Amino acid sequence: MTRSSLPKTAVIIPAAGSGERLGANLPKALVQLVGRPLISHAVAAVSPVASQIIIAAPAGHEKNFTDLFGDSVTIVTGGATRSASVKLALSALESDIELVLVHDAARSLASTDLASRVIAELLAGEKAVIPAMLVTDTIKKVDKKGYVAKTYDREKLRAVQTPQGFVRSVLEKAHAAGGDATDDAGLVEELGVDVKVIAGEDRALKITTQQDLADAHRFLVPSETTDIRAGVGTDAHAFSADPSRPMWLAGLLWLDVVGVDGHSDGDVAAHAICDALFAAASLGDLGSNFGTSDPKYAGASGETLLRETHQRLRLAGFSIMNVSVQIVGNKPKLSARREEARAALSEALGGAVVSVSATTTDGLGFTGEGKGISAIATALIVRR
DSSP states (O other): OOGGGSOEEEEEEEOOOBOGGGTOSSBGGGSEETTEEHHHHHHHHHGGGOSEEEEEEOTTOHHHHHHHHGGGSEEEEOOSSHHHHHHHHHTTOOTTEEEEEEOOGGGTTOOHHHHHHHHHHHHTTOSEEEEEEEOOSOOEEEOTTSOEEEEOOGGGOEEEOSOEEEEHHHHHHHHHTTOOOSSHHHHHHHTTOOOEEEEOOGGGOOOOSHHHHHHHHHHHSOOTTSOEEEEEEEEEEEBOSOTTOOEEETTEEETTSOOBOOSSOOOHHHHHHHHHHHHHHTOOOHHHHSOTTOGGGTTOOHHHHHHHHHHHHHHTTEEEEEEEEEEESSSSOOGGGHHHHHHHHHHHTTSOOEEEEEEOOTTOHHHHTTSEEEEEEEEEEEEO
């Protein structure tokens, strides 16, 4: 089954919580973590699996979120409670959405892999799926006077995380009942629907206090002993004289622009990223890995080369920390599809963090003269 034939998935992110316990005078979702708001980390992780992303923003702060994501994300005004915010977001779902993930902005480091595993269970027939961690502490119920009322068997307890996944109709029915809960699975349980529990992950911690923020920081900033490597890659192609040549750029097809000549599809953004990743890992370059002498890669898509590059890096023992690519040229115009391009590149690299930008050369050089297009990429990788 191809990605295009899979049920469409939306991700709802209720983000109306305050940042008071983080010592911030702005919504928690806008608090910075390693130079980016928490909500940006969350959106970057779920974008590769989402057909639609809806953020329930706190009243009065809608523009802050629109400025961050533009038209790539649907912004609604959140409610007074988490359940109210999710219910409002459900009303903004596109008509063809079949699966819905609900994800806390405070769990902004939850990985793309975790979201993919939740979706995989839904595709296998589950109606509701939640990730959870084993409980290592002994949990006791304490009465109003401060005495232990009950000790629980921790082997049967789990600490629940997000994203939580649901068949759309089930989640809508749960919220239509008008209840309130700290997580959506609680509302679904009231319907008598079985909720499947899968393994969560350490990095999906909930960021509520300054200590949580410090813990999250350690996931993103390696220690001094970590083997981190950087690489730079470039690529350039001339526009084709064949008016029927398709334009592929950043994993996307651009119907209004004539494509570029090349052995593969000529996706300069994808090629520059591959070059940067190979350079960082000391695995050669684009030519030595996917040379024109190899018929296997004739006409290969940028997505195919990115996936192959990612696989070779993993076999060499590396993980991608971050990739940044800048496209240089007069056309196509990237701004309207920037988030779509970022998501396509990230998905091809297994959910890696990717940033995409574009510039022109003010009429200078072959790109400025409209003869072609180029790209430069940087990559940061770490040995696992």
